Structures are given as structure tokens and as C-alpha cells.
Amino acid sequence: MERDLDENPIQQGGSYDTTGSIAMNVSDGFTMVAVGDLIVSRALTKGRHPSFGDIVQILRDADVTFGNMETLIFDIRSFKGSPQAEYGGAYHVSLPEIGPDLKAMGFNIVGRANNHSCDWGLEGMRETSRVLDENGIIHAGVGENLAQAGAARFLETARGRVALLSFTTSFTPMSRACDPAGEAPGRPGLNALRLAKSIVVPPEMLESLRRVRDALPDSKPGRADPNIVVLAGTKYRAGDNVGYNYQADTGDVADILRNVRRGKQFSDFCIVTNHCHQPGNWSQEIADYEQSFAYSLIDAGADAYVGHGPHQLRGIEIYKGRPIFYSLGNFFYDDLRTPVGADMFEVYGKNPQVDTDAEVTVDEEAKGYPTAEGFVGALAAPVYYESVVTVSRFEQNQLAELRLYPIELGYSKRFADRGVPCLAPATQAKAILERLQKLSKPFGTEIVIENDIGVIRLQPNSPR
Structure with a gap:
């Protein structure tokens, strides 16, 4: 419904400018x-x-x-x-x-x-x-x-x-x-916007992925959305161009x-x-x-x-x-x-008894951030x-x-x-x-x- 810019600004919690945003x-x-x-x-x-x-x-x-x-x-x-x-x-x-x-x-x-x-x-x-x-x-x-x-x-x-x-x-x-929530206390931390990630692929590629999924012993092909394939925890969906899609929570x-x-x-x-x-x-x-x-x-x-x-x-x-x-x-x-924490030494194959914090950092910049799939995005x-x-x-x-x-x-x-x-x-x-x-x-x-x-x-x- 289109907003009435003449509405009471006190009632609405603020006046509006000519673009329709709160001024x-x-x-x-x-x-x-x-x-x-x-x-x-x-x-x-x-x-x-x-x-x-x-x-x-x-x-x-x-x-x-x-x-x-x-x-x-x-x-x-x-x-x-x-x-x-x-x-x-x-x-x-x-x-x-x-x-x-x-x-x-x-x-x-x-x-x-x-x-x-x-x-x-x-x-x-x-x-x-x-x-x-x-x-x-x-x-x-x-x-x-x-x-x-x-x-x-x-x-x-x-x-x-x-x-x-x-x-x-x-x-x-x-x-x-x-x-x-009820008796459960809140949890300290950060303000997050969760994104559901999927990979967009052409229909013919999606069909190939579907065949792989259906060949696996734990697949349930009869319950699947025909435009979506979930394979090894990754969601694929049909589209014109290969890329990433994000749906905000x-x-x-x-x-x-x-x-x-x-x-x-x-x-x-x-x-x-x-x-x-x-x-x-x-x-x-x-x-x-x-x-x-x-x-x-x-x-x-x-x-x-x-x-x-x-x-x-x-x-x-x-x-x-x-x-x-x-x-x-x-x-x-x-x-x-x-x-630098010991986990970071381990990720980059370093030994805190031999290598220095700076050497770990240099290696991190050369390789990028670690993910479950490997290192992503060299930062040097x-x-x-x-x-x-x-x-x-x-x-x-x-x-x-x-x-x-x-x-x-x-x-x-x-x-x-x-x-x-x-x-x-x-x-x-x-x-x-x-x-x-x-x-x-x-x-x-x-x-x-x-x-x-x-x-x-x-x-x-x-x-x-």
C-alpha cells in the first residue's frame, strides 16, 4: 500500500521527505x-x-x-x-x-x-x-x-x-x-543477517546433478522440487547464468x-x-x-x-x-x-615452536581465508x-x-x-x-x- 505523506508524523514516528523515506x-x-x-x-x-x-x-x-x-x-x-x-x-x-x-x-x-x-x-x-x-x-x-x-x-x-x-x-x-525464549536465556553475540546460499546452473547441468543425486543410496528423488537439487549439502537451482543466489532470512x-x-x-x-x-x-x-x-x-x-x-x-x-x-x-x-591462536598455526601448516606469528599472517594473506572447501581469496x-x-x-x-x-x-x-x-x-x-x-x-x-x-x-x- 502506498504511504500517505500527509499522515501524522507523530503517529508514524517521523516525517517523510518527497521520496517517501523518513526525512x-x-x-x-x-x-x-x-x-x-x-x-x-x-x-x-x-x-x-x-x-x-x-x-x-x-x-x-x-x-x-x-x-x-x-x-x-x-x-x-x-x-x-x-x-x-x-x-x-x-x-x-x-x-x-x-x-x-x-x-x-x-x-x-x-x-x-x-x-x-x-x-x-x-x-x-x-x-x-x-x-x-x-x-x-x-x-x-x-x-x-x-x-x-x-x-x-x-x-x-x-x-x-x-x-x-x-x-x-x-x-x-x-x-x-x-x-x-521462555526460561532459556538470551545468547550474547552479534547481529546477523542469515543468507541461504544456492548455486544457479543451466537446466541441462541441473539434470546431470539430479542424476548424480538419484544414484546415491540415501537420495529421496520423489520428494524433490523439480527446479532444485540438493547434493552433498549444497543446493543447486535452475537459471540462465551460472552464479550464486542468496535468500535472506x-x-x-x-x-x-x-x-x-x-x-x-x-x-x-x-x-x-x-x-x-x-x-x-x-x-x-x-x-x-x-x-x-x-x-x-x-x-x-x-x-x-x-x-x-x-x-x-x-x-x-x-x-x-x-x-x-x-x-x-x-x-x-x-x-x-x-x-595468534594455535588453530591458525595448524591451518597453515606452521609450528608455534618454530614459526612466528608474522610468518603465519604472511601465509594467510598469500592463500586467503580457510573454508571447508579450502582457501578462498588471496589477500596479498x-x-x-x-x-x-x-x-x-x-x-x-x-x-x-x-x-x-x-x-x-x-x-x-x-x-x-x-x-x-x-x-x-x-x-x-x-x-x-x-x-x-x-x-x-x-x-x-x-x-x-x-x-x-x-x-x-x-x-x-x-x-x-
Whole structure:
């Protein structure tokens, strides 16, 4: 049913703009900086990173500065937890000093729901929350139950109150939070969007798979959907092009949309962030569920959708005057993590009595994350060390201009020095922005390159 824009805004929990979304209510000149993954193990503002200062100034100048917190913060000398048997591909760990350091850089709001949220158990999750709270950094996406993990958290700024909701489609099974049920207590963890994955194949290929399935002794061909074949736990469905299909869990979708609506009702500006590796770190294309779901989030009240996860850039779209960043890649990729759990040594064929944590990390980057099928997506290519800092400026409660500052993370530097962003030199900046132009063109987004900076400009009340 089409929404009546003249309905009582108090009754509806907010007024609506001309696009039909719940209106933002920020002062002119409101700016949001959004970056991708914060994989950082040490304090950086006082280190030997002279060109990093230019980026820090961009972060500090915004009203709200967001990043995805993809690490845990604690002091191993007093830590009471342990590395978990389920972990997000690597045991991310950071020194407590990065709490005040992130605050000094300008970060004031971070997402927490991702595949590393529980690498070090609930103890690591809770200790990270404590450090962020002590330093006044607002964070969302984890909690003592699903209601807490899914709830919006709020940042007060001079130009408006900002809400943040954080969820992830990439997570270890035991890290998913849940609510109480009767006498059963709730479960601490992260805010998850579960996706049912299937592989799309042409009809003739599906028929071959069906014959294989029917030949197995435990098959039940008479009960099968003719358009679907489940073989060895993998679902295949008929389609025109080979690829991956994802169906979002309807209960998770309803919870997330309700929390977005609630978050916007109590704020002037709402950021929703999704940690999504699908279909894989190798892909610059988005998963097939994501565009329509991003639209639904904005229709429910989100003013910006910030994606991250695959460690590289994906396209940018403008929908109803709001930015959609499908992936902002890495902002920090400082992998000087230590200690590393014994399970990770074993996965990469290393011996903790002989090999070092750094040697395990280098091998992990060369091979990629381990899965049940093997290693997926090597992470040592230059593309994972290139990204952008996005600065969105709003006028008349619409996105007026989006500036994209290309950054590089020192791919060619020695292990101890790489992973820290600096503004990319001209030739590299042009290549990064041209790649982002190409990735964004299918979404109807025009990026102009001016003085090594990408610029997207919109007219007031523009539908895009």
C-alpha cells in the first residue's frame, strides 16, 4: 500500500521527505566520513607515518566519522579469555592503546558486527566494548542478546543526532546473538543477517546433478522440487547464468528493518552498515540480494548504507538522495597481530615452536581465508591495499556532494610498515578512481575526477 505523506508524523514516528523515506533532520553542512575495515593492531598517531596526518585531518573535520571495527582490543597479559575454535579466518587482536588513538584520529562511531567479532570469545567482545566506551566511541552490532546487538546506538553532534545499526552476513555460527525464549536465556553475540546460499546452473547441468543425486543410496528423488537439487549439502537451482543466489532470512530482515525504523525515529540521521563478503573476497560485484535490501533499509529510514567485508572496493550508488557504498575495502590493513591462536598455526601448516606469528599472517594473506572447501581469496594483491575515504556533505537534508579521496596502504612496504593509509600519488589515485567509476557505472553513478579526487554532485531534491 502506498504511504500517505500527509499522515501524522507523530503517529508514524517521523516525517517523510518527497521520496517517501523518513526525512533526515540535520543542519546544513552536515558531513559524514565513512571508511571500510579498521584492521589495526597498534597506535598510529604517534608513530612514524608522516603522510598519515593528511588523512587524519579529513577524519577530524567531519561531524560523524565511521569505520568497521574488525578487531578485538585487549591486553593479553591480563586477558581471561582464549582464542576460539571458530574464528573469522584470522585471530584479530589489538593493543588497548588503539582506543584513545582511534578517538584522536577522529573516529566517533564504529560498527562491530563482522566475522571477527568473537575471535577471542565473549571475553574479547566485552573487553573491546569496554575500551570503546571508555574512549567515548559509539559502537553497535554486538550485545548480551539479539535485542542489544541489533539496537541502534546514538552519537550526539552539533548538527544532529546520529544513529548507527550494524549487522553482518559473514559470521561464525556460534557468534550469532539470540533473544530469551521462555526460561532459556538470551545468547550474547552479534547481529546477523542469515543468507541461504544456492548455486544457479543451466537446466541441462541441473539434470546431470539430479542424476548424480538419484544414484546415491540415501537420495529421496520423489520428494524433490523439480527446479532444485540438493547434493552433498549444497543446493543447486535452475537459471540462465551460472552464479550464486542468496535468500535472506525473513525473520532477520524484519528485525533489522524494524530496528532501522526505530533508530531513525530517535535520531536526525541514520547509518546502517553491513559486513558482507558474499559472493567472495575475489569479487568486485555485489551479491544478488544486496541492492534490493539496501533500498529497503533506506525506505525504512537509513540515510547511508555502508558496506565492507571483501577487503576491496565495490560500486557506489545514490538512492533517494542517500549514498550506498557497497564496499569501502580496507582503511587500515595493519596485520601486525600477535599473539595468534594455535588453530591458525595448524591451518597453515606452521609450528608455534618454530614459526612466528608474522610468518603465519604472511601465509594467510598469500592463500586467503580457510573454508571447508579450502582457501578462498588471496589477500596479498595490490587491490586489497587501495581504497577511498568518502566525505558526504548534506544540504537541505539531501546529499549535495560526495568526495572520494583515494588512499594506498603501502603494499610494497616491509611487513612492519604496511597497512597504514596515505593519500595515493597522482597516477595511482587516477587508477583507483577509474576503477571505482567503472564499478559504479552500472548503478547510474557518475564520478568526476578533479585534482586526483573523485566527486559526485547532486542537485537539491534529486531522485538519485
